[in-house]
Amino acid sequence: MKSKYIFGGIIIVVFLGLMMYLFTQSNIEYADDFAKVKSSEKTVKATGSWVKEKNYELNNKQKTFSFFMADDKGNEMKVIYEGTIPNNFESAVSVVVTGKYQNGYFHAKDILTKCPSKYEDQKTSSSSI
Amino acid sequence: MIGSIVITLALSFSIISMIMYFLNYRGYKNTLNFGRISYHAMAVLVIVASAILLYSILTHQYQYKYIYSYSNNSLQDLGVFHLASSFWGGQEGSFMLWLLLTTIVGIILQSYASKRGDLEPRVMAVFTLVTSFLLVMVSPWFKNPFEYIWITPTFLKIEHLNSNFFHLPFIQQFFFTDQSNNQGFIQVNSEFVSLLSQAGVSINQFIIDGKGLNPQLLNFWMQIHPPILFTGFSMATVPFVFAIAALLKNDYKDWVRQAFPWLLAGMGILGLGIMLGGYWAYEMLGWGGYWAWDPVENSSLIPWLVGIAGIHTLLVQRKTQSQGGNGKYAKTNLILCVLTYILVLYSTFLTRSGVLGDASVHSFVDPGMVVYLFLLLFIGTFILLGFGMIAYRWKALNENVVSEENLLSRELALFTAMIVLIASAIIVLVGTSAPIFGQSVDTFFYNEMHIPLAIIIMFLNGLSLLIKWKKSDVNELIKKSIYSVSGALLFTLVLVIFGGVNDILMILLSFTTMLSLIVNFNIAVKIIKGNKKMLGAYVAHTGIALFILGVIGSAVYSDDIDINLEKGKTVSAFGYEMTFKEIYMIENNTKYAFNVHLKKGSTEHNVTPVMYMSDFNNSLMREPAILNLWTKDIYLSPLSYDEGNTDNNSTNHISLKKGELIEFENTTITFDRFNLSAETMQAMREGKDFQMSAILKIEKNKEISEVELLRKSVDGNITFTSFKSDELNLKIDLVNLTSSNIDVSISNADDQTKSNPILSVTASIKPFINLVWTGIVVMVSGFIISMLRRLKESMISS
Secondary structure (H helix, E strand, O other), X not given: OHHHHHHHHHHHXXXXXXXXXXXXXXXXXXXXXXXXXXXXXXXXXXEEEEOHHHOEEEEOOOOEEEEEEEOOOOOEEEEEEEOXXXXXHHHOOEEEEEXXXXXXXXXXXXXXXXXXXXXXXXXXXXXXX | OHHHHHHHHHHHHHHHHHHHHHHHHOOOHHHHHHHHHHHHHHHHHHHHHHHHHHHHHHOOOOOEHHHHHHOOOHHHHOOHHHHHHHHHOOHHHHHHHHHHHHHHHHXXXXXXXXXXXXXXXXXXXXXXXXXXXXHHHHOOOOOOOOOEOOOOOEEEEHHHEOHHHOOOHXXXXXXXXXXXXXXXXEEEOHHHXXXXXXXXXXXXXXXXXXXXXXXXXXXXHHHHHHHHHHHHHHHHHHHHHHHHHHHHHOOOOHHHHHHHHHHHHHHHHHHHHHHHHHXXXXXXXXXXXXXXXXXXXXXXXHHHHHHHHHHHHHHHHHHHHHHOOOOOOHHHHHHHHHHHHHHHHHHHHHHHOOOOHHHOOOOOOOOOHHHHHHHHHHHHHHHHHHHHHHHHOXXXXXXXXXXOOOOOOHHHHHHHHHHHHHHHXXXXXXXXXXHHHOEEEOHHHHHHHHHHHXXXXXXXXXXXXXXXXXXXXXXXXXXXXXXXXXXXXXHHHHHHHHHOOOOHHHHHHHHHHHHHHHHHHHHHHHHHHOOHHHOHHHHHHHHHHHHHHHHHHHHHOOEEEEEEEEOOOEEEEOOEEEEEEEEEEEOOOOEEEEEEEEEEOOEEEEEOOEEEEEOOOOEEEEEOEEEEOOOEEEEEXXXXXXXXXXXXXXXHEEEXXXXXXXXXXXXXXXXXXXXXXXXXXHHHHHOOOEEEEEEEEEEEOOEEEEEEEEEEEEOOEXXXXXXXXXXXXXXXXXXXXXXXXEEEEEEOHHHHHOOOOEEEEEEEEEEOHHHHHHHHHHHHHHHHHHHHHHHHHOOOOO
């Protein structure tokens, strides 16, 4: 009986410890206030929407994709992503970028676009006749 | 309407069946037949409701909101199977599919249980609780696929409507326009529908097309992935039901044998379903991998890991029962079987309730508070039922098995396997649930955690099958394993010296995986000559070892590079000469295919990545091309296509009002003012030649310069001037100038020399990725072999 619990116990303790350590290491918080994003030095997941009026830019030479993003309060920031424009980007209602704010830009490692299928309903109901 | 009625009727029969079976369990002998009849009536009605839904999809009945939202006419052109996949394209339909498959599983379960003593009433009473919950989910009060579109007022695009009826006088008051893009809509509500029917027009005549499916779902693998995954989910119900049935009777001996084949089959099918999802992602999404630790993927992996853990300890209980009593791990097994289904429900909750919000690409839309609460009630009921029963019977569950323990017993190895699998499940569960608390983890959290876990799993995988149930002699073990260990060592050495593997964890993982592979394969070969029914476990473990080898090869040693393929010019990558040959249109001129020629030595291949604009979401979609070779895949994922003329980058075609600015590569360009003199106005009015200009301010590194761009009108011909600066690496072309704004095209000055079309791709190499798929297929066949063996054993009464 004993060896079983010692064996199992060691594995569980070791992995729980390792998990907790890695969790704090890889933990990324969500942030929807860009004022905080700009002042933070940590990697965050910034959520907001693409500022369509300012368009986006694809740089084929440097292989970057950049655009402006705004939070709910209207704070804007420029996002540079090393990669190409994600599928669905144009129709995304909200964008989640993972990265850090440095030197006046948000350097995104990852972009996630959300395209609810109810998109059209929301859009029209907010526009006037 | 008929669909909703059928579902409501089915729900009533499900509840009646549950009550009848429960009464029968409580001792009322004559209710058994009522329970059976009601279950079968329910099953028939569910099949009928599914058939109605399928028929309505195939006949384009867009008056149903679900069909309008997830189907359209053009799906028909792609084939009947594409159209039929609308069935599970959205939330309502996928619940319907889950219900249908659960019901069918129940028909088999009823027949299975009726042949095994007094099992049926207990099993079916719990099972019908599951079907009742699923039926409530698709009932008219929740996610009903038969809801009419006008129940909640909906804006329909005018393209989806029959314009022959637009002359009807009342239409105007329901007409809306989105002024940002001039898209016209008609608001459909119950008032509109009654006015329409007064005019003698049925709603089905009026709505003639639907929104359709996300084109990324239109893939063969995406058509079979959901049905297989949901079959796995449905079968995971059965071990749960057996566990509760055992707790009800307070007898823990037989259920292990009875639940075993179900757990094996369910986990085999669920594993296959998960893999198909991964294969779809690999073939369709173009980021080059098959597993991204996305919440939706993870949430079906967690119940699978727990179910697999359960298989290992169920085996121990089964084996130790021969000494009398319940056998070892009676409590553990009940907990694991209960937990497997609860985690299936939790998975549904995570992906369907909207809690993950921003965390996943393919989480479904927020379904609303009522559904959220109902899902909580669903999962809460089963947690309470499962763990409540276990707590209630806790004292009776004492193991009363005395047996000596040894560090080298197979029993301990199986126990450790369970612990390691549970550790893996906890890690994935913690990471996946983190977004609920506003946290999230990077994928390296999962990867780093799973490397040591995989090493242990593979080590056990090799070792445990060499050691005996009770106690193994160390010397004998060394003798038995010497060839396998040497073989694995040799392989690892080759990998280190020639393969450039230098990470210590990877060396360990390669060694243990190879050990496991050799041991299992060796035993499997011996068995084929002898007692074939014992084959399952070894085949499954061989599969896992192959899979891990594939993961090591394809994930850790894959390499990628972004390359620009200029038409007709050859670029070298990964030892291949790649040439972009031509672009052509496919699928009724809706998609662009790019023919890329690959050449290595004398072997030549053609691959065609695809890009297209999707009407569904107005976005550019990209489909990768995969060159599948024996030892590797060459994966070409298209990034962009540049036609190569001077105004190459249409995305930088920008319209500016006076005072507006645009950022381009650290340069700020401000449209300062128009230059419009009195003479110009005069010349314009008299129809003479004239020129107007726009003054732009260009700022880079705090240095400001002014640029004037002209619009010249000479003999009625209009020309525009450009600005080019090599120093700023900037070229601005004036494209249009009106009284209110200017259109400019901005690009790099050194881009201008391009003339050939350029296809930009990410090329990557995936060594041994075939092993990933083969491994899983081999593993699943192992499950099926084991299932057939355990199915026979389940008939023997003790």
